[in-house]
Amino acid sequence: MSYREERRADAAAEAEQNRKAAEVRAAQAREDRRLELETKLKAKEIAAEQKRKDAEAKAELARKESEARRRQELADKKARAQEKERQKAARRAKLGKVTRWLNANPVTAFVGFVMVCSIVPAVISQVGALSDAGVFVLLAALLSAMLEGTAWALTFMGKQAEDAGRPAGKYRVATWVTAFLAAAVNYWHWSEALPEQTWVAVVFAASSLIAIYLWDMKTHGSHGKTKEDRRREKARRQHLADRRKHHKDIASEADRLLSALPFESISDEEAFATAWQIKKGTQPGLSAEIFAQVTDARVQLGAAFELGEHVRPELVRAGMLANLYNPLPGRLAEGIPTLGPSLPIPALQRPSEGATALAGIGAYSSEGASEKAREKASESASGNAGGNAGGSGPRGRSDEELEALLPKALKVAAELVAEGNQISGASLSKRLGIRRDDARRLRDRVIAERKLKLVDGDGDAVAVGA
Template sequence: MSYREERRADQVAERAQDREDMRLKLEAQLEAKKIAAEEKRKDSEAKAEQTRRDAEAKRRQEQADKRARQQEKERNKAARRAKYGKVTGWLNRNPVTAFVGFVMVCSIVPAVISQVGALADAGVFVLLAALLSAMLEGTAWALTFMGKKAEDEGRPAGKYRVATWVTAFLAAAVNYWHWSEALPNQTWVAVVFAASSLIAIYLWDMKTHGSHGKTTEERREEKARKQHLADRRKHHKDIAAEADRLLSALPFGSIDEEEAFATAWRIKMGAEPGLSAEVYANATNARVALGAAFELGEHVRPELVRAGMLATLYNPLPNRLSEGIPTLGPTLPIPALQRSSGAATALAGIGMYGSEAASGNARENASEKDGGSTGGNASGNSPRGRSDEELEALLPKALKVAAELVAEGNQISAAALAKRVGIRRDDARRLRDRVIAERKLKLVDGDDTELAG
């Protein structure tokens, strides 16, 4: 290759390099512009976002301030409502105090003004007259509140009330003297102004004392209590005296009157108040007598027995006879109402709480009917009969035979005992009496299950 060709090749290469350099430069400039534009866009977006955030923060702050102002306004309104409600609530709870206070103000103010005028007309300096008038009325009210405090604390308040009324009448006298001279032809005006010094004291005294005291029910209860204590001392003098001795012997306040009387009753009677040995004895005798009234003979038909027992269901008294005396138990066993007509006559062995005197005729008739064919000596005993010791030995067997007779619905008769035990009729009568007495004791003690077995 010649020099020229090399030179042209070099020039071509240089121009190509220049074009490449220019292209790279232009690309670099374009890239720089793009980067600058992107940065500018980002800056604009950042500024816009900051502006939006600032606006949002401002809006939120304004809303928070608005809510705070609203809450403060509502709190103030609630406080005003609470204060108003407190006042109105107090007025609703204390209408008497409110109206008394209103009338007292309307009474005191004219009284003070009237006294100032009275003292001023008498030549006293107006300011001094006002102080003296306030002193007079203020003394009355100071004494009134001092008496109220003493009364609330349980101390005597009579001297304060007396001093209050003396001061009030003194103020009333001043007002009456002034207006009777100022208006001699209109005495009623003097009376009205004199009353203005008394009305307020009178209303307050009526409020603090007239509204207190016992109610009608409390007075009635107190009267009944005093009557009860008087009747107690009248009917139970010895026990009341013993109770007084207990109260004086024990430390003061350790027991009250009711506890002392109950203790004295237990000491004297040995039972709870209202009960005694005589009461228990009378109740027991009444139960035995009632049992004797139900004593049945063998000639009574079973349906009549059951009808009599069922009649207690229609007892017009508030409580049925079957409820009996709480301390001693029922007088008529409930199971008797639930048995059949045949089982009802089983109670005829000795009746409910039978007595030998109440059923002597029935037993004798039963004896004649049951044992008429056995003769006078069913077992061949000797004519002299058995001794008491021998009959006592036969008592357990006789009791068992009696229970069998009652279970079968038969009477405990001498003839039946003579036949089943194997003894003479006379001995059977004596043994029968012992059996009846033994069953009475067990029945009164409440051992119904053993007798029924």
């Protein structure tokens, strides 16, 4: 190949290379342009997204602020409503308090109203009276206020002293003296000013007295003892007089106790009760004589139940209802203190646990009467032959013979009581070996003897009763 051809080939190759390089640069430029456009678009998208987010955040913030303002406004409105309601409630409570006070103290309210209507004209009238006499107006006002104020100061001082229990007479006297002095000033002024109309002077003079009169009536006339209090006080004085009349020795003992003990350490009633205990040995109203009478009556009642020959159990139970007529105050279950509790109704079906039952008498139980009924029925069925079966003694013992058997019968009776059995004719007949007729007669003597010992209350009686 020639030189020119090589040069043309080189030039063509160079031109081709330049063309390719230009294409590469053009492609690179397009790519750069594309990338630049993409970058700008991306930046715009990012900016748009950020702008959208910012707008959303701003809108959310505005919504939250609006919601917060709305809640605050609602809270403020509610607080204002609550404050208004509280103020209304406070006004209603204050009004209700005033209303309740007026309902509870209508006299005080009307007395206060009349007092104001009385005092104000009185003070003005006195100011006018002193002014007409040539006294400076301000000085006249002070003197008038001093006069009326003195009357009311004395009034309230008297009320305070009376409430404290101190004498209030001097305050009341000073109050009325001051009030009449003020009334005299008013009367003098208006009688001089209106000599032909004396009633005006009387009205203004009364204005200085009406308020004091109403207050005095309120504080003294509306207080004091009621009719019931006076009746009770009269009954109390009569009671004390009867007590000193009927119980002179005990009242004297109570007076000695009161004078011996420190002042007001015990009351009059406590002193009298203590004196009664000293003199009588029991609570006021009772005595040894009363207990003796009640005890004797009960023993006699028991003897009537025990010694009756034709007593059925239902009659015994009915007779026990006599215990309801206890001469001493108290419930049915309390009974007489020295004799133990009275039997309640259900206890009538059980053996008695009273003093006579412990002594083996059985006066308060239906078993004794039942035993006697069974004994009599047995004797009626067996006849005279059965009467001799239980005993070996002679027929119809005399009183002297029964009296000789009494110590032995008492010993047997004590054994029966110790065994928890009742003293009956059958038991004595069996253990002493005598006829049942004689045993019944001997049983009656044993019962009478044991009752006498029970009433005497000596050591032997306690042993027998045990």
